[in-house]
Amino acid sequence: MNYSTDKNFAVQQDANDPLKNYRDKFYIPVNKDKKKQIYFCGNSLGLQPKTVRSYVEQELKDWELMGIEGVTEARNPWLPYHEFLTKQTAHLVGAKESEVVNMNTLSVNLHLMMVSFYRPTKERNKIFIEGTAFPSDQYAVKSQLRFHGYDENSLLEIFPKQGDTYIKTEDILEVIEREGDKIALIMFAGVNYYTGQLFDLKKITEAGHKKGCLVGFDLAHAAGNIDMQLHDWNVDFAVWCNYKYVNGGPGAIAGCFVHERHHANKNIPRFEGWWGNDKHTRFLMKPDFVPIPTVESWQLSNPPILQLASLKASLDIFEEAGIKNLREKSKKLTGYLEFLLKENKLTEKLEILTPLDSEQRGCQLSLRFFGNGKEVFKKLIASDVICDWREPDVIRIAPTPLYNKFEEVWEFVEIVKGVIE
Numbered sequence: 001m002n003y004s005t006d007k008n009f010a011v012q013q014d015a016n017d018p019l020k021n022y023r024d025k026f027y028i029p030v031n032k033d034k035k036k037q038i039y040f041c042g043n044s045l046g047l048q049p050k051t052v053r054s055y056v057e058q059e060l061k062d063w064e065l066m067g068i069e070g071v072t073e074a075r076n077p078w079l080p081y082h083e084f085l086t087k088q089t090a091h092l093v094g095a096k097e098s099e100v101v102n103m104n105t106l107s108v109n110l111h112l113m114m115v116s117f118y119r120p121t122k123e124r125n126k127i128f129i130e131g132t133a134f135p136s137d138q139y140a141v142k143s144q145l146r147f148h149g150y151d152e153n154s155l156l157e158i159f160p161k162q163g164d165t166y167i168k169t170e171d172i173l174e175v176i177e178r179e180g181d182k183i184a185l186i187m188f189a190g191v192n193y194y195t196g197q198l199f200d201l202k203k204i205t206e207a208g209h210k211k212g213c214l215v216g217f218d219l220a221h222a223a224g225n226i227d228m229q230l231h232d233w234n235v236d237f238a239v240w241c242n243y244k245y246v247n248g249g250p251g252a253i254a255g256c257f258v259h260e261r262h263h264a265n266k267n268i269p270r271f272e273g274w275w276g277n278d279k280h281t282r283f284l285m286k287p288d289f290v291p292i293p294t295v296e297s298w299q300l301s302n303p304p305i306l307q308l309a310s311l312k313a314s315l316d317i318f319e320e321a322g323i324k325n326l327r328e329k330s331k332k333l334t335g336y337l338e339f340l341l342k343e344n345k346l347t348e349k350l351e352i353l354t355p356l357d358s359e360q361r362g363c364q365l366s367l368r369f370f371g372n373g374k375e376v377f378k379k380l381i382a383s384d385v386i387c388d389w390r391e392p393d394v395i396r397i398a399p400t401p402l403y404n405k406f407e408e409v410w411e412f413v414e415i416v417k418g419v420i421e
Protein backbone atom coordinates (compact mmCIF):
# COMPACT_ATOMS: atom_id res chain seq x y z
CA MET A 1 0.00 0.00 0.00
CA ASN A 2 1.23 3.53 -0.81
CA TYR A 3 1.02 5.63 2.34
CA SER A 4 1.59 9.36 2.67
CA THR A 5 2.65 11.56 5.59
CA ASP A 6 0.00 14.12 4.60
CA LYS A 7 -2.83 14.24 7.16
CA ASN A 8 -5.33 14.30 4.29
CA PHE A 9 -4.23 10.78 3.43
CA ALA A 10 -5.43 9.60 6.85
CA VAL A 11 -8.68 11.53 6.55
CA GLN A 12 -9.32 9.96 3.13
CA GLN A 13 -8.56 6.47 4.40
CA ASP A 14 -11.11 6.90 7.17
CA ALA A 15 -13.70 8.29 4.76
CA ASN A 16 -13.27 5.30 2.43
CA ASP A 17 -13.02 2.69 5.19
CA PRO A 18 -15.82 0.11 4.73
CA LEU A 19 -15.67 -0.61 8.49
CA LYS A 20 -15.82 3.03 9.58
CA ASN A 21 -19.27 2.81 11.16
CA TYR A 22 -18.11 0.27 13.73
CA ARG A 23 -16.35 2.96 15.76
CA ASP A 24 -19.77 4.39 16.64
CA LYS A 25 -20.76 1.09 18.19
CA PHE A 26 -18.22 1.61 21.02
CA TYR A 27 -17.83 4.04 23.89
CA ILE A 28 -14.55 5.86 23.33
CA PRO A 29 -13.04 7.08 26.64
CA VAL A 30 -12.83 10.86 27.07
CA ASN A 31 -10.56 13.15 29.10
CA LYS A 32 -11.78 15.57 31.77
CA ASP A 33 -12.68 18.11 29.05
CA LYS A 34 -14.83 15.46 27.36
CA LYS A 35 -12.39 15.19 24.45
CA LYS A 36 -12.07 11.68 23.03
CA GLN A 37 -8.80 10.02 23.89
CA ILE A 38 -6.68 8.03 21.46
CA TYR A 39 -7.29 4.55 22.75
CA PHE A 40 -4.53 2.18 21.59
CA CYS A 41 -4.95 -0.29 24.43
CA GLY A 42 -7.34 -2.88 22.96
CA ASN A 43 -4.53 -5.40 23.51
CA SER A 44 -5.05 -4.95 27.24
CA LEU A 45 -8.75 -4.17 27.66
CA GLY A 46 -11.07 -3.73 24.68
CA LEU A 47 -13.66 -0.95 24.75
CA GLN A 48 -17.29 -1.36 25.69
CA PRO A 49 -19.75 -2.00 22.86
CA LYS A 50 -22.77 0.29 23.33
CA THR A 51 -25.06 -2.76 23.05
CA VAL A 52 -23.59 -4.46 26.13
CA ARG A 53 -25.94 -2.67 28.48
CA SER A 54 -29.13 -3.84 26.76
CA TYR A 55 -27.83 -7.42 26.44
CA VAL A 56 -27.05 -7.53 30.16
CA GLU A 57 -30.23 -5.69 31.16
CA GLN A 58 -32.34 -8.23 29.29
CA GLU A 59 -30.99 -10.95 31.58
CA LEU A 60 -31.31 -8.77 34.68
CA LYS A 61 -34.94 -8.11 33.74
CA ASP A 62 -35.72 -11.79 33.20
CA TRP A 63 -34.03 -12.65 36.50
CA GLU A 64 -36.09 -9.90 38.21
CA LEU A 65 -39.36 -11.11 36.72
CA MET A 66 -38.88 -14.87 36.65
CA GLY A 67 -36.27 -15.99 39.15
CA ILE A 68 -35.39 -19.60 38.49
CA GLU A 69 -37.99 -19.88 35.72
CA GLY A 70 -35.58 -17.90 33.56
CA VAL A 71 -33.48 -21.04 33.17
CA THR A 72 -35.94 -22.23 30.56
CA GLU A 73 -38.39 -19.31 30.10
CA ALA A 74 -36.16 -16.25 29.75
CA ARG A 75 -36.23 -14.62 26.32
CA ASN A 76 -32.78 -16.13 25.90
CA PRO A 77 -33.08 -19.19 28.16
CA TRP A 78 -30.10 -19.54 30.49
CA LEU A 79 -29.85 -23.32 30.20
CA PRO A 80 -28.53 -23.20 26.63
CA TYR A 81 -27.36 -19.54 26.78
CA HIS A 82 -23.69 -20.36 26.03
CA GLU A 83 -24.82 -21.98 22.78
CA PHE A 84 -26.01 -18.58 21.56
CA LEU A 85 -22.31 -17.58 21.32
CA THR A 86 -21.00 -20.72 19.65
CA LYS A 87 -21.35 -19.81 15.99
CA GLN A 88 -19.71 -16.39 16.40
CA THR A 89 -16.88 -17.89 18.47
CA ALA A 90 -16.25 -20.60 15.87
CA HIS A 91 -16.03 -17.98 13.12
CA LEU A 92 -13.71 -15.83 15.20
CA VAL A 93 -11.02 -18.54 15.49
CA GLY A 94 -11.70 -20.67 12.41
CA ALA A 95 -13.22 -23.68 14.15
CA LYS A 96 -16.19 -26.00 13.88
CA GLU A 97 -19.02 -25.19 16.26
CA SER A 98 -18.43 -28.44 18.15
CA GLU A 99 -14.86 -27.30 18.86
CA VAL A 100 -15.40 -24.05 20.79
CA VAL A 101 -16.93 -23.07 24.09
CA ASN A 102 -16.73 -20.03 26.38
CA MET A 103 -16.08 -20.98 30.00
CA ASN A 104 -14.01 -20.01 33.06
CA THR A 105 -11.01 -17.72 32.54
CA LEU A 106 -7.83 -18.12 30.55
CA SER A 107 -5.37 -19.49 33.09
CA VAL A 108 -8.02 -21.88 34.41
CA ASN A 109 -8.69 -23.17 30.90
CA LEU A 110 -4.98 -23.54 30.24
CA HIS A 111 -4.69 -25.81 33.27
CA LEU A 112 -7.76 -27.81 32.24
CA MET A 113 -6.27 -28.29 28.79
CA MET A 114 -2.94 -29.39 30.20
CA VAL A 115 -4.72 -31.92 32.39
CA SER A 116 -5.92 -33.46 29.14
CA PHE A 117 -3.08 -32.77 26.74
CA TYR A 118 0.09 -32.82 28.81
CA ARG A 119 0.56 -36.53 29.36
CA PRO A 120 4.23 -37.02 30.03
CA THR A 121 6.05 -40.35 29.85
CA LYS A 122 9.57 -41.28 30.91
CA GLU A 123 10.88 -40.74 27.39
CA ARG A 124 8.64 -37.85 26.37
CA ASN A 125 7.97 -35.36 29.13
CA LYS A 126 9.11 -31.92 27.98
CA ILE A 127 6.97 -28.85 27.46
CA PHE A 128 8.30 -26.53 24.74
CA ILE A 129 7.35 -22.88 25.25
CA GLU A 130 8.63 -19.46 24.20
CA GLY A 131 10.91 -18.27 27.02
CA THR A 132 9.27 -14.85 26.88
CA ALA A 133 5.74 -16.20 27.41
CA PHE A 134 3.30 -14.28 29.63
CA PRO A 135 4.13 -15.05 33.29
CA SER A 136 0.81 -16.79 34.00
CA ASP A 137 1.58 -19.30 31.25
CA GLN A 138 5.03 -19.89 32.68
CA TYR A 139 3.58 -20.45 36.15
CA ALA A 140 0.92 -22.78 34.73
CA VAL A 141 3.41 -24.82 32.73
CA LYS A 142 5.96 -25.10 35.55
CA SER A 143 3.31 -26.07 38.09
CA GLN A 144 1.99 -28.75 35.71
CA LEU A 145 5.51 -30.15 35.41
CA ARG A 146 5.80 -30.31 39.20
CA PHE A 147 2.31 -31.78 39.51
CA HIS A 148 3.45 -34.68 37.31
CA GLY A 149 6.66 -35.15 39.29
CA TYR A 150 9.01 -33.42 36.85
CA ASP A 151 11.21 -30.38 37.35
CA GLU A 152 12.42 -27.54 35.17
CA ASN A 153 14.73 -29.92 33.29
CA SER A 154 11.57 -30.82 31.44
CA LEU A 155 10.97 -27.22 30.44
CA LEU A 156 12.34 -26.43 27.00
CA GLU A 157 12.43 -22.70 26.28
CA ILE A 158 13.40 -20.70 23.24
CA PHE A 159 14.48 -17.04 23.29
CA PRO A 160 15.26 -14.55 20.53
CA LYS A 161 18.84 -15.00 19.30
CA GLN A 162 21.46 -12.48 20.37
CA GLY A 163 20.72 -9.23 18.54
CA ASP A 164 17.19 -10.30 17.49
CA THR A 165 14.07 -8.80 19.05
CA TYR A 166 11.82 -11.79 18.32
CA ILE A 167 12.08 -15.54 17.74
CA LYS A 168 12.60 -16.69 14.16
CA THR A 169 10.19 -19.37 12.93
CA GLU A 170 13.04 -21.46 11.52
CA ASP A 171 14.65 -21.56 14.96
CA ILE A 172 11.41 -22.84 16.52
CA LEU A 173 11.08 -25.51 13.84
CA GLU A 174 14.69 -26.51 14.29
CA VAL A 175 14.16 -27.14 18.02
CA ILE A 176 11.07 -29.22 17.28
CA GLU A 177 12.99 -31.26 14.71
CA ARG A 178 15.92 -31.79 17.09
CA GLU A 179 14.10 -32.31 20.41
CA GLY A 180 10.64 -33.42 19.21
CA ASP A 181 10.95 -37.01 20.39
CA LYS A 182 11.26 -35.77 23.97
CA ILE A 183 8.53 -33.10 23.77
CA ALA A 184 5.10 -34.06 25.11
CA LEU A 185 3.51 -30.65 24.58
CA ILE A 186 4.29 -27.56 22.55
CA MET A 187 2.58 -24.59 24.19
CA PHE A 188 3.12 -21.23 22.52
CA ALA A 189 1.31 -17.94 22.39
CA GLY A 190 -0.50 -17.03 19.18
CA VAL A 191 0.83 -13.47 19.47
CA ASN A 192 3.50 -12.73 22.08
CA TYR A 193 2.21 -10.17 24.58
CA TYR A 194 5.50 -8.27 24.79
CA THR A 195 6.88 -8.14 21.25
CA GLY A 196 3.60 -8.46 19.35
CA GLN A 197 5.11 -11.28 17.27
CA LEU A 198 2.55 -13.52 15.58
CA PHE A 199 3.83 -17.10 15.56
CA ASP A 200 3.25 -19.38 12.60
CA LEU A 201 0.63 -21.58 14.24
CA LYS A 202 0.19 -23.76 11.18
CA LYS A 203 3.88 -24.56 10.72
CA ILE A 204 4.48 -25.09 14.45
CA THR A 205 1.53 -27.47 14.64
CA GLU A 206 2.61 -29.42 11.56
CA ALA A 207 6.19 -29.73 12.77
CA GLY A 208 5.03 -30.79 16.25
CA HIS A 209 2.65 -33.43 14.94
CA LYS A 210 5.32 -34.84 12.65
CA LYS A 211 7.32 -35.55 15.79
CA GLY A 212 4.37 -36.93 17.76
CA CYS A 213 3.92 -33.90 20.05
CA LEU A 214 0.61 -32.33 21.03
CA VAL A 215 0.30 -28.63 20.23
CA GLY A 216 -1.72 -25.96 22.05
CA PHE A 217 -1.80 -22.18 21.96
CA ASP A 218 -2.59 -19.28 24.26
CA LEU A 219 -4.47 -16.93 21.93
CA ALA A 220 -4.99 -14.08 24.44
CA HIS A 221 -3.40 -11.59 22.01
CA ALA A 222 -4.55 -13.34 18.84
CA ALA A 223 -8.32 -13.75 19.32
CA GLY A 224 -10.17 -10.87 17.69
CA ASN A 225 -6.85 -9.67 16.27
CA ILE A 226 -5.79 -12.32 13.75
CA ASP A 227 -7.84 -14.46 11.37
CA MET A 228 -7.07 -18.08 12.20
CA GLN A 229 -8.03 -21.55 10.99
CA LEU A 230 -7.59 -23.62 14.13
CA HIS A 231 -9.54 -26.56 12.74
CA ASP A 232 -7.78 -26.75 9.37
CA TRP A 233 -4.38 -26.22 10.97
CA ASN A 234 -5.10 -29.24 13.20
CA VAL A 235 -4.25 -27.40 16.40
CA ASP A 236 -4.93 -29.73 19.35
CA PHE A 237 -6.24 -27.11 21.77
CA ALA A 238 -6.29 -23.37 22.28
CA VAL A 239 -7.36 -21.01 25.06
CA TRP A 240 -7.86 -17.28 25.08
CA CYS A 241 -9.31 -14.46 27.12
CA ASN A 242 -12.13 -12.35 25.74
CA TYR A 243 -11.38 -9.03 27.42
CA LYS A 244 -8.64 -7.81 25.05
CA TYR A 245 -9.40 -7.50 21.33
CA VAL A 246 -12.67 -9.38 21.77
CA ASN A 247 -14.13 -6.60 23.98
CA GLY A 248 -16.07 -8.92 26.29
CA GLY A 249 -15.47 -6.71 29.35
CA PRO A 250 -13.05 -6.72 32.31
CA GLY A 251 -12.36 -10.29 33.43
CA ALA A 252 -14.66 -11.63 30.71
CA ILE A 253 -15.47 -15.31 30.46
CA ALA A 254 -12.78 -16.99 28.33
CA GLY A 255 -12.67 -19.11 25.18
CA CYS A 256 -11.51 -22.67 24.60
CA PHE A 257 -10.95 -24.83 21.50
CA VAL A 258 -10.41 -28.58 21.34
CA HIS A 259 -10.00 -30.18 17.92
CA GLU A 260 -12.84 -32.54 17.07
CA ARG A 261 -10.52 -35.54 16.65
CA HIS A 262 -10.08 -35.56 20.44
CA HIS A 263 -13.75 -35.37 21.35
CA ALA A 264 -14.56 -39.06 21.30
CA ASN A 265 -11.21 -40.25 22.64
CA LYS A 266 -12.02 -41.98 25.92
CA ASN A 267 -8.33 -42.25 26.84
CA ILE A 268 -7.92 -38.51 27.36
CA PRO A 269 -8.01 -37.68 31.07
CA ARG A 270 -10.22 -34.77 31.95
CA PHE A 271 -11.40 -33.01 35.07
CA GLU A 272 -15.16 -33.43 35.06
CA GLY A 273 -18.15 -31.40 36.23
CA TRP A 274 -21.88 -31.65 35.71
CA TRP A 275 -21.99 -29.05 32.92
CA GLY A 276 -19.84 -31.32 30.77
CA ASN A 277 -22.32 -34.17 31.19
CA ASP A 278 -24.66 -35.23 28.39
CA LYS A 279 -27.46 -32.64 28.26
CA HIS A 280 -30.20 -35.26 28.08
CA THR A 281 -29.17 -36.97 31.29
CA ARG A 282 -27.62 -34.08 33.23
CA PHE A 283 -30.67 -33.52 35.39
CA LEU A 284 -31.27 -37.21 36.07
CA MET A 285 -28.62 -36.69 38.76
CA LYS A 286 -26.80 -39.94 38.09
CA PRO A 287 -23.38 -40.47 39.69
CA ASP A 288 -21.49 -41.44 36.51
CA PHE A 289 -20.26 -38.87 34.02
CA VAL A 290 -21.42 -39.19 30.41
CA PRO A 291 -19.46 -36.64 28.34
CA ILE A 292 -21.11 -34.36 25.81
CA PRO A 293 -19.51 -35.46 22.53
CA THR A 294 -18.02 -32.00 21.88
CA VAL A 295 -15.63 -29.54 23.53
CA GLU A 296 -18.52 -28.79 25.90
CA SER A 297 -17.58 -31.91 27.85
CA TRP A 298 -14.69 -29.86 29.31
CA GLN A 299 -17.18 -27.48 30.96
CA LEU A 300 -17.33 -27.86 34.73
CA SER A 301 -19.92 -25.40 36.03
CA ASN A 302 -23.00 -23.66 34.77
CA PRO A 303 -21.66 -20.44 33.21
CA PRO A 304 -22.19 -16.83 34.41
CA ILE A 305 -25.04 -15.53 32.25
CA LEU A 306 -24.28 -11.82 32.75
CA GLN A 307 -20.74 -12.45 31.53
CA LEU A 308 -22.00 -14.39 28.54
CA ALA A 309 -24.48 -11.60 27.72
CA SER A 310 -21.71 -9.01 27.74
CA LEU A 311 -19.53 -11.18 25.53
CA LYS A 312 -22.39 -11.96 23.17
CA ALA A 313 -22.90 -8.24 22.49
CA SER A 314 -19.33 -8.03 21.26
CA LEU A 315 -19.25 -11.33 19.37
CA ASP A 316 -22.35 -10.28 17.45
CA ILE A 317 -20.39 -7.23 16.25
CA PHE A 318 -17.46 -9.40 15.15
CA GLU A 319 -19.85 -11.72 13.36
CA GLU A 320 -21.25 -8.81 11.39
CA ALA A 321 -17.91 -7.11 10.65
CA GLY A 322 -16.06 -10.36 9.84
CA ILE A 323 -12.61 -11.15 11.23
CA LYS A 324 -11.07 -11.35 7.72
CA ASN A 325 -12.24 -7.79 6.90
CA LEU A 326 -10.96 -6.57 10.24
CA ARG A 327 -7.59 -8.19 9.70
CA GLU A 328 -7.32 -6.57 6.27
CA LYS A 329 -7.90 -3.13 7.77
CA SER A 330 -5.62 -3.92 10.69
CA LYS A 331 -2.67 -4.64 8.41
CA LYS A 332 -3.14 -1.25 6.74
CA LEU A 333 -3.61 0.59 10.02
CA THR A 334 -0.55 -0.85 11.75
CA GLY A 335 1.42 -0.61 8.50
CA TYR A 336 0.55 3.09 8.46
CA LEU A 337 1.85 3.47 12.01
CA GLU A 338 5.13 1.78 11.03
CA PHE A 339 5.37 3.98 7.92
CA LEU A 340 4.86 7.22 9.85
CA LEU A 341 7.37 6.27 12.56
CA LYS A 342 9.98 5.63 9.88
CA GLU A 343 9.16 8.62 7.65
CA ASN A 344 9.32 10.98 10.62
CA LYS A 345 12.72 9.53 11.53
CA LEU A 346 11.39 8.41 14.90
CA THR A 347 13.12 5.10 14.38
CA GLU A 348 16.30 6.99 15.22
CA LYS A 349 14.83 7.51 18.71
CA LEU A 350 13.16 4.16 19.20
CA GLU A 351 13.34 0.52 18.19
CA ILE A 352 10.34 -1.42 16.90
CA LEU A 353 10.58 -4.83 18.58
CA THR A 354 7.70 -6.27 16.56
CA PRO A 355 8.38 -8.00 13.23
CA LEU A 356 8.07 -5.58 10.32
CA ASP A 357 6.42 -8.27 8.19
CA SER A 358 2.63 -7.81 8.56
CA GLU A 359 2.16 -11.61 8.36
CA GLN A 360 4.16 -11.94 11.56
CA ARG A 361 2.28 -9.47 13.71
CA GLY A 362 -1.22 -8.30 14.55
CA CYS A 363 -2.39 -4.80 15.55
CA GLN A 364 0.36 -4.12 18.06
CA LEU A 365 3.73 -2.45 17.64
CA SER A 366 6.03 -2.69 20.66
CA LEU A 367 8.23 0.38 20.89
CA ARG A 368 11.43 0.56 22.89
CA PHE A 369 12.47 4.20 23.24
CA PHE A 370 16.16 4.96 23.58
CA GLY A 371 16.67 6.86 26.83
CA ASN A 372 13.87 7.14 29.34
CA GLY A 373 10.97 5.16 27.86
CA LYS A 374 8.93 5.33 31.06
CA GLU A 375 9.03 9.14 30.89
CA VAL A 376 7.81 9.04 27.27
CA PHE A 377 5.02 6.71 28.34
CA LYS A 378 3.89 9.06 31.14
CA LYS A 379 3.85 11.99 28.71
CA LEU A 380 1.80 10.01 26.20
CA ILE A 381 -0.79 9.25 28.86
CA ALA A 382 -0.81 12.94 29.87
CA SER A 383 -1.43 13.74 26.18
CA ASP A 384 -4.53 11.53 26.12
CA VAL A 385 -2.93 8.61 24.33
CA ILE A 386 -4.02 5.50 26.18
CA CYS A 387 -1.39 2.83 25.67
CA ASP A 388 0.50 0.63 28.10
CA TRP A 389 3.92 0.08 29.55
CA ARG A 390 5.35 -3.38 30.02
CA GLU A 391 8.42 -3.91 32.15
CA PRO A 392 11.27 -3.70 31.56
CA ASP A 393 11.18 -1.19 28.72
CA VAL A 394 8.33 -1.35 26.23
CA ILE A 395 5.40 0.81 25.22
CA ARG A 396 2.73 -1.23 23.45
CA ILE A 397 0.67 0.58 20.83
CA ALA A 398 -2.28 -1.30 19.40
CA PRO A 399 -4.52 0.48 16.87
CA THR A 400 -7.52 -1.83 16.50
CA PRO A 401 -9.58 -1.97 13.32
CA LEU A 402 -13.01 -1.98 15.02
CA TYR A 403 -12.76 1.41 16.65
CA ASN A 404 -9.50 3.15 15.72
CA LYS A 405 -8.99 5.55 12.83
CA PHE A 406 -6.09 6.34 10.51
CA GLU A 407 -6.35 9.92 11.69
CA GLU A 408 -5.66 8.80 15.26
CA VAL A 409 -2.50 7.05 14.09
CA TRP A 410 -1.41 10.26 12.36
CA GLU A 411 -2.17 12.32 15.49
CA PHE A 412 -0.37 9.83 17.70
CA VAL A 413 2.85 10.16 15.70
CA GLU A 414 2.60 13.98 15.91
CA ILE A 415 2.22 13.65 19.69
CA VAL A 416 5.25 11.35 19.89
CA LYS A 417 7.29 13.92 17.95
CA GLY A 418 6.26 16.62 20.44
CA VAL A 419 6.91 14.43 23.47
CA ILE A 420 10.40 13.49 22.31
CA GLU A 421 11.37 17.07 21.61
Ligand SMILES: Cc1ncc(COP(=O)(O)O)c(C=O)c1O
Pocket (backbone or CB within 6 Å): 105, 106, 107, 108, 134, 136, 137, 189, 193, 218, 220, 221, 241
Ligand atom coordinates in the same frame (compact mmCIF):
# COMPACT_ATOMS: atom_id res chain seq x y z
C1 LIG B 1 -0.82 -13.93 26.98
C2 LIG B 1 -1.60 -13.99 28.25
N1 LIG B 1 -1.78 -15.18 28.84
C3 LIG B 1 -2.45 -15.27 30.01
C4 LIG B 1 -2.98 -14.16 30.63
C5 LIG B 1 -3.71 -14.33 31.94
O1 LIG B 1 -5.06 -14.17 31.75
P1 LIG B 1 -6.15 -14.46 32.89
O2 LIG B 1 -5.90 -13.54 34.03
O3 LIG B 1 -7.43 -14.13 32.20
O4 LIG B 1 -6.04 -15.89 33.27
C6 LIG B 1 -2.84 -12.91 30.03
C7 LIG B 1 -3.40 -11.70 30.65
O5 LIG B 1 -3.25 -10.60 30.22
C8 LIG B 1 -2.11 -12.82 28.81
O6 LIG B 1 -1.90 -11.64 28.21
